[in-house]
Amino acid sequence: MTIGLTPYLQFSGTARHALEFYHSVFGGDLEMMTYAQGMGTEDESKDLIMHGSLFIERGVHLMAADAPPGMPSVLGTVSLSNSAPDDAEHTTLEKWWEKLSEGAEINEPMAKSPWGDTFGMLTDRFGVPWMVNASR
Known part of the structure; x- marks a missing residue:
């Protein structure tokens, strides 16, 4: 059985800009729906993203939304790795990694790791932590 897992990020009013940035990084097909749609x-949340979906080649699917006003947003770490x-x-x-690094805080530079892969950690301009591990 194959199970597809999809990271779902929740923002506080910046989901549209974050999704557009990730689209510029990863390419793929981007779809967004506002709370109005x-x-x-028709309140202050009408232009916020209720549902955003970025289908990236290689079977990656990234989703994001804005938390409604008054609700906290929760960000978790996104990990990209080839097995x-x-x-x-x-x-x-x-x-x-190079594109995600634009405007990011580099927590661990992308470099050869003790386990032999290339590994790095950063927090992007939207506050989302990323870990990238590339096997050779």
Whole structure:
């Protein structure tokens, strides 16, 4: 049985900008629905993202939304890793790292790790922590 897991990020009013940034990093197909479109709301949340979906090649699916006003947003760490040595995937992960690094706080520079892979950690400009591990 195959189970697909999808990271779902929740923001406080910056989901649209974050999703547009991730689209510029990863490419893929981006879809967004506001609270006005999805729920017909006309209050201060009408332009916030109720549901955002970024389908990225290689089977990655990233979702995000804005928490409604008054509700806290919760951000977790997103981890990208290839499980089998593959030069093309390694190169893709390194390119994604470079783009995610723009405006980010680098917590651990992308470098050869003690376990032999290339590894790095950063917190992007939207406050989302990322870990990237590229096997060779």
